[in-house]
Amino acid sequence: MNKQALKNLVDIAGVSVNGKLKATLKGFESDDRNVRVYALRLLAQFTSHDSLSDDDFELAAQIVCAGLSDSKRRVRHIALKSSSPFLAHSNVVNRLREMSDDPGEKTKIRMGAVSVLAMARALGDASSVRAADLQKLRGFRHQLLLWLCQGPVNDNVKALLETFVEDGTREEAIMATRALCGYRIVNLGAFESSKRREITQTSHIAFGRVWYWVKRDEDSGSE
Structure with missing residues (x-):
């Protein structure tokens, strides 16, 4: 199957999202990695505009998992970019966990999986991120620290924060x-006007114009 053949299958499905998703999934039967990448791009096109039923969400998650498990790095990379809307599906989260833990995975892909899991707060206990991974995160370190500073502090988050204290920059x-x-x-945008004032x-300002430090027991006014 080539890209045009896949496009024709999707077009034949008409307005049915379910039909389009089933056709898109067939793209992963192709030996051509470009067709599989195209299938993931098609997924992004129509799931960004349509509300998915449970059945459609299941199909879309299958497509994402197929991409995340692909033998070609480029396909896995594109699948990572497509995975955030489907983190409510356990198979997607489990596959991302596997990728983040796989020492044989490309570092960029592995850290991309860590990024998706952490920044999307798919795991409230931050168990997708280990202290040992912090040295590999490079440009992602600041985003991860920002996320950790916004959420609750449990034992795992505490261990990660302590790693930043010991090994991080002064900031x-x-x-x-x-x-x-x-x-x-906190971000001021999460609060009513009176609470923002x-x-x-x-x-104290954390950085920028809208990020502030507050006591954890004094920010209950968010909407």
């Missing part, structure tokens, strides 16, 4: 220490 160590000392970072008057 990272300060942020992690504040998070360990009962503060969290209160935060800007009584709290």
Whole structure:
């Protein structure tokens, strides 16, 4: 099957999202990696505009998992970019976990899986990220630290924050220490106008214009 043949199958399905998804899944029967990449791009096109039923969501998750399990790095890379909307599906999350833990996986792909899991908060206990991975995260470290500073601090998150304190830059160590000392970072956009005014008057800026440090027991006014 080539790209045009796959496009024809999808077109024949008409307006049926279920039919389009079934046709798109057939793209992974092709030996041509470009066809499989095209299938993932098709997935992004119509799932971004349509509300998926349970059956359609299941099919879409199958497509993502097929991409994440593909033998070709480029296909896995594109599948990573397509995976965020489907993190409610356990198979997608489990496959991302496998990729992040696989020492034989390409570092860029492995860290991409860590990124998707962490930044999307698919795992509230941050168990997809290990302290040992932090040295490999490079440009992703700041985003990960920001995420950790926004959420609850359980044992695993605490261990990660302590790693930033011990091995991070001065800025990272300060942020992690504040998070360990009962503060969290919030975005003003999550609060009503009266609460936003209160935060800007009584709290310290974390960075930018909309990110502030607040005590964890003083930010209950978010919507």
